Amino acid sequence: MPFQAAPGLGGNLPYALSREWLETDGTGSYASSTLCGLNTRRYHGLFVAALDPPVRRTVLLSKIEPAIVSAGRAWExxxxxxxxxxxxxxxTRLADFRIDPFPTWVWRCGTLAVEQSLFLVQGARLLAVQYRLLEGVGAILELRPLLAYRDYHALTHQNPALNAELHETSGVVSIEPYASLPALHFAHNCDSLARTGDWYxxxxxAREQERGLDFEEDLFQPFVLRHALEPGRPAxxxxxxxxxxxxxxxxxxAAELERRGAFGKDRLTWAASQFLVARGNSTSVIAGYHWFTDWGRDTMISLPGLTLETGRIESARDILLTFASHLSQGMLxxxxxDAGELPEYNTVDAALWFCEAVRSFAERGG
Incomplete structure (x- = not known):
């Protein structure tokens, strides 16, 4: 069943912070935060890209700060x-949240109702976001992206090394804050763009503070997009x-709706699919979100449930071949x-779980 936030979500901050959402794209990249968009982990972000899929995950876009301006009043x-x-x-203005088919929020600002929906495109390392005016007239939408541009295990702070230069072409603005990381491109249909270049x-x-770790960082705000929202004229x-x-x-x-529609109402199978990722031309398994990579022991234990029980026989074959190709001295x-170094061989039982996974695979006709 589609998950929807409980009635009275607006203003219920403890409830909103106690629940998190996750979008994945099959490359190791993901988007994730709390229901109200308040990041409580260093691992939260709207676009956490796997630069060497499925590893080297980097928080490029931490979040987007939307605001609505109407009749001389601004609502953040x-x-x-x-x-x-x-x-x-x-x-306090969040009226609704739902996860199907995509994470979607609805805010109420006076007589206005504004919707934000987002999704990651399978295999593309691409975040798609759209804002629609559901009720009311005369709304100006302002979007302020906040960039982190750092390893997802780390935190960042204001520094003079960041390159704030923007490159604009028709409908696209690009920024490459650091030469060691790829540029980020924002394709948009907004009415105007204003350069800012501010540090927040x-x-x-809070979750990092609870773990006894560093928990403060600064984020860079490069520009603001503005768009006159009208019914049928989304941003x-x-x-x-x-x-x-x-x-x-x-x-x-449309392509994502078709792909996700194939799962029907089977939420468990859909959830299982988010752990399957590409590794080169083959398939592997992410051991968990947000910070795990693909682990041999965890992969072999979970393989029957993630693939064989869900009818993904070819995925099971790919995963077994992926790990078999890295066999060394009898160990997987x-x-x-994360950084793409040589695999670590420090478990004895992974090879035994591999044999069990192969047995299950063979029993299913693999």
Whole structure:
């Protein structure tokens, strides 16, 4: 069944922070946050890209701060934890959240109702976001992206090394903050773009603080997009590692709806699919989100449930061949490191679980 937030979500911050959503794309890349968009982990982000799929995951786009301006009044829709305060208070205007078919939020601002939906495109390392005006007239949407551009295990702070230069072409704005990381491209259909180049300071992540880790960082805000929202005139944004065209949105959405529709109402099978990722030309298994990579022991234990029980016989074959190709002195790799170094061989029982997985595979006619 589609998950929807409980009635009275608006203003119920403890409830909103206690639940998280996750979007994946089969490359190891993901998008994730809490229901109200207040990031509580260093691993949260709207576009956490696997630069060497499925590893080297990097928080490129931490979040987008939306705001609505109408009749001389501004409503900010985001929420962040700063020292001693949560700002802005967009969670008080959050009227609804649903996860099917895509993560979708609805905010109420006076007589206006504004919807945000987003999805990752399978295999493309591309985030698609759209904003629609559901009720009311005369709304100006403002979008302020906040960039982290750092390893997902790390945190970042204001620094002079960041390159704030923007490159604009028709309907696309690009930025390459650091030469060691790929540029990020924002394809959009918005009415105007204004350069800002501001640092926002002292974001705090409560889950990291609870773990006894560093929990504060700064994020870079390069520009603001503005768009007059009207019924039938949405604002569209495609965020990717390669330049795209915002006009692709409808086709990308239709393809994702068809792909996801194949799962029907089987939420468990859909959830299982999010652990399957590409490794080169083959398939592997992410041991868990947000921070695990593909682990040999975990993969072999979970393989029957993730693939054989869900009818993915070819995926099971690919996974077994992937790990068999890394066999060394009778052992399977226990972990493929984030940075793409040599696999780690430090588990004895992974090879035994491999034999059990092969037996299950053979019994299913593989």
């Amino acid at each position: 829709l985001g929420a962040n934890q700063y020292p001693g305060v949560i700002h802005p208070d967009g969670y 300071h002292n974001f705090q992540y 569209t944004l495609l965020v990717s590692l390669e330049p795209r065209d915002s006009a692709e949105y409808d086709a990308l959405q 790799p226990n972990r493929f490191p």
